[in-house]
Amino acid sequence: MANVSIPLPRNGFSIPKFSPKRPCFTPSASTLRISCSGVSELDGSQTKGALFNFNGIKGVACGILAACALSSAAFPVTAASQRLPPLSTEPNRCERAFIGNTIGQANGVYDKPLDLRQCNFTNEKSNLKGKSLSAALMSDAKFDGADMSEVVMSKAYAVGASFKGVDFSNAVLDRVNFEKADLEGAVFKNTVLSGSTFDDAKLDNAVFEDTIIGYIDLQKLCTNKTIGDEWRVELGCR
Numbered sequence: 001m002a003n004v005s006i007p008l009p010r011n012g013f014s015i016p017k018f019s020p021k022r023p024c025f026t027p028s029a030s031t032l033r034i035s036c037s038g039v040s041e042l043d044g045s046q047t048k049g050a051l052f053n054f055n056g057i058k059g060v061a062c063g064i065l066a067a068c069a070l071s072s073a074a075f076p077v078t079a080a081s082q083r084l085p086p087l088s089t090e091p092n093r094c095e096r097a098f099i100g101n102t103i104g105q106a107n108g109v110y111d112k113p114l115d116l117r118q119c120n121f122t123n124e125k126s127n128l129k130g131k132s133l134s135a136a137l138m139s140d141a142k143f144d145g146a147d148m149s150e151v152v153m154s155k156a157y158a159v160g161a162s163f164k165g166v167d168f169s170n171a172v173l174d175r176v177n178f179e180k181a182d183l184e185g186a187v188f189k190n191t192v193l194s195g196s197t198f199d200d201a202k203l204d205n206a207v208f209e210d211t212i213i214g215y216i217d218l219q220k221l222c223t224n225k226t227i228g229d230e231w232r233v234e235l236g237c238r
Contacts, residue, residue, distance in 0.1 A: 135155045152171070166187070207231065
């Protein structure tokens with residue numbers, strides 16, 4: 001018989017040399033674990049060749065399972081796992097935000113990186129609304145006072161960016177890394193926040209109304225002490 005154990009994915013994988021006698025993946029302390037094990041029983045009529053054949057099939061099955069998990073799992077972009085490319089030298093790279101990513105959308109697939117790092121979109125009220133900025137690189141950019149309602153920012157990397165007073169109503173902000181971002185006064189109304197991280201982010205006076213977020217992600221969000229008491233109650237923080 002065979003046994004498969006798949007804890008839910010969180011941050012990433014490390015993939016060692018494959019062996020059908022060992023787990024397909026050996027994780028670090030905070031990574032996903034996929035393990036496959038099998039037990040074969042031989043009676044007198046079975047040969048060693050049968051056992052080897054079973055182990056081979058088991059190894060292939062484990063490999064297929066791991067590949068499926070890798071292709072379907074979704075992870076927030078983190079500084080620890082993301083090696084960022086050099087800052088783009090494209091002259092109009094900041095203006096590309098007004099067009100957005102035209103392919104991939106929520107999957108964060110694109111023909112070339114949408115590099116908005118260090119760009120200034122302060123008080124931009126019309127050109128960002130409803131745009132697809134999936135997998136955009138936004139670190140150290142300024143969006144203060146911008147209207148980003150209905151925007152799609154799946155898998156965006158927004159470490160250290162400033163979103164003070166930004167309207168994120170009806171936006172899709174899943175799997176976004178908001179580490180150390182300034183989100184003071186931001187409005188998350190009917191906003192998807194599943195899988196997003198807010199480590200050391202500033203959330204003073206941020207509005208959370210009818211947000212969509214998973215239970216585990218909510219527990220992590222609630223550890224941020226800058227969230228106001230009113231919105232901690234709204235979110236269900238304990």
